[in-house]
Amino acid sequence: MKGIVFVEFLEMVDEKFGYDVTEEIIKKSDLASGGAYTSIGTYPHGEIVALTKNLSAITNIEADILVKIFGQYLVTRFQTLFPKYFENIDDALTLLENVNDYIHVEVRKLYEDAQLPEISTQRTLDEGLILNYKSARGMGDLAEGMILGAIEIFGAKYELIREDLQEQDNCQCIMFTLKKKAPIN
Numbered sequence: 663m664k665g666i667v668f669v670e671f672l673e674m675v676d677e678k679f680g681y682d683v684t685e686e687i688i689k690k691s692d693l694a695s696g697g698a699y700t701s702i703g704t705y706p707h708g709e710i711v712a713l714t715k716n717l718s719a720i721t722n723i724e725a726d727i728l729v730k731i732f733g734q735y736l737v738t739r740f741q742t743l744f745p746k747y748f749e750n751i752d753d754a755l756t757l758l759e760n761v762n763d764y765i766h767v768e769v770r771k772l773y774e775d776a777q778l779p780e781i782s783t784q785r786t787l788d789e790g791l792i793l794n795y796k797s798a799r800g801m802g803d804l805a806e807g808m809i810l811g812a813i814e815i816f817g818a819k820y821e822l823i824r825e826d827l828q829e830q831d832n833c834q835c836i837m838f839t840l841k842k843k844a845p846i847n
């Protein structure tokens with residue numbers, strides 16, 4: 663997994679739980695990298711799992727909730743770090759439609775060894791979107807958090823429905839449905 667994800671994760675922990683907690687989870691996770699990440703580096707996926715597990719133990723917050731919170735945080739950080747993907751986009755559905763065929767394609771040019779999920783999207787007749795997620799890393803909770811983060815950025819309200827599908831080719835498969843909520847007058 664690319665270092666940028668680790669750097670942002672530890673920054674989120676600093677910000678939301680304090681520097682001491684960051685230090686403690688690094689120590690407890692017994693990391694080959696020692697927890698010294700650079701954005702362009704590549705590190706074992708297991709390290710983010712260990713860090714999350716230890717953060718969960720210290721904070722008493724379930725690991726899946728922490729990963730979703732991180733996904734929400736990460737998408738707002740990407741907005742700051744990679745503003746060009748957000749330029750001229752004024753709704754979450756368009757942003758999400760761009761992830762697979764544009765954003766992650768550009769990400770791969772930047773980080774050749776990035777391990778990215780397969781995402782496909784389809785608009786629904788009721789102004790919503792279906793997003794299918796497939797990945798051997800099984801980071802569906804991160805995807806959920808990032809989708810929620812994308813929805814929040816643009817303000818329009820959507821209900822997010824998640825359906826975990828059967829594994830395919832050893833990959834986690836999830837169908838997310840974004841359903842537009844009627845505005846409250």
Ligand code: HEM
Nearest residue numbers: 663664740744769776777778779797799801804805808809
């Ligand atoms: C908006 C700008 C975005 C940028 C710059 C970006 C970039 C990246 C990068 C650098 C990684 C790490 C790859 C690796 O570790 O090797 C990644 C992974 C990932 N991205 Fe994006 N991404 C963006 C938006 C999104 C959005 C909106 C979603 C929502 C579905 C998403 C879903 C994911 C997931 C779930 C992963 C984890 C890898 C996996 O599941 O296999 N990304 N992305």
